[in-house]
Amino acid sequence: MATDQLSLTFAALANPTRRAILDRLAKGEATVAELAKPFSVSPPAISRHLKVLERAGLISRSRVAQSRPTTLRLEALDEADSWMQACRTTWEGRMDRLGEHLDRVQGRRR
Amino acid sequence: MKADREVRITRTFDAPRELVFRAWLDPDQIVAWMAPAGLEVPRSSVQVDARLGGRIEYSMVDASSGREHLVVFEIVELSEPELLLFESPAQPEFGFPERISTRVTFEEDGNGTTVTITQTGHTDETIGDADAGWTSILDKLESLLA
Numbered sequence: 001m002a003t004d005q006l007s008l009t010f011a012a013l014a015n016p017t018r019r020a021i022l023d024r025l026a027k028g029e030a031t032v033a034e035l036a037k038p039f040s041v042s043p044p045a046i047s048r049h050l051k052v053l054e055r056a057g058l059i060s061r062s063r064v065a066q067s068r069p070t071t072l073r074l075e076a077l078d079e080a081d082s083w084m085q086a087c088r089t090t091w092e093g094r095m096d097r098l099g100e101h102l103d104r105v106q107g108r109r110r
Numbered sequence: 111m112k113a114d115r116e117v118r119i120t121r122t123f124d125a126p127r128e129l130v131f132r133a134w135l136d137p138d139q140i141v142a143w144m145a146p147a148g149l150e151v152p153r154s155s156v157q158v159d160a161r162l163g164g165r166i167e168y169s170m171v172d173a174s175s176g177r178e179h180l181v182v183f184e185i186v187e188l189s190e191p192e193l194l195l196f197e198s199p200a201q202p203e204f205g206f207p208e209r210i211s212t213r214v215t216f217e218e219d220g221n222g223t224t225v226t227i228t229q230t231g232h233t234d235e236t237i238g239d240a241d242a243g244w245t246s247i248l249d250k251l252e253s254l255l256a
Contacts, residue, residue, distance in 0.1 A: 010208050084231075087117045087210075087229055089146070091119045091229070092146070093145075093146020093148075094145070094146055095119060095121040095227075096146070096147065097142070097145070097146065097147065098121075098130075098133060098143040098225075099121070099123055100143070101133065101139065101143040102123050102124070102130065102133065104142075105129070105133075105139075106124075106125060106129075
């Protein structure tokens with residue numbers, strides 16, 4: 001897993017406007033104008049947020065159409081999710097060993 | 111938006127609470143369990159300053175590859191024998207892109223002890239913002255997409 005990519009993903013997710021944009025895109029692709037509508041933010045500001053999201057790999061933008069509709073990329077979210085899963089696995093592994101250790105110090109065998 | 115799904119692990123041990131709690135702060139015991147199977151903790155790598163504002167530091171070494179992973183838990187809250195709260199700095203070089211809070215509670219459960227570990231990540235941009243758990247956005251998107 002590319003750590004740098006993951007850092008970008010989490011940093012991109014840390015902003016409420018960008019999270020709201022992703023929520024909107026989860027319902028389907030949208031143009032910048034459509035994305036700007038619900039926010040009291042100018043289209044150029046939305047474009048800046050889209051750049052951050054694009055760099056994080058969270059969205060992709062059409063190079064073809066003039067309006068450059070934006071779509072959500074689920075792969076980046078999967079990566080963030082699998083990082084969380086790795087944290088869980090580490091703790092489960094520690095707890096297994098803690099159980100064995102506590103049995104040992106109490107003179108029990110497993 | 112609240113962080114409604116952090117990484118959370120609960121385990122009940124057949125051991126008194128005081129004993130379970132001490133296993134977290136005693137260097138000789140940390141060596142025995144604080145790395146998952148396949149990784150070892152060299153005794154020489156363990157440093158514990160078991161007080162508020164202190165820290166636990168150790169390395170997890172992968173015997174087969176020799177790769178070493180430094181683990182740092184800064185002690186933010188310590189209430190023996192029921193609570194430990196750690197903060198870990200971001201370590202991009204070890205695959206941890208952001209600061210992590212780890213809350214560990216110890217509850218008496220009959221003759222045993224239930225340990226609950228709750229781990230929440232946050233980027234620097236969001237520290238101090240209760241609304242900032244990165245897990246919540248993943249959840250929310252997952253539910254939208256389901």
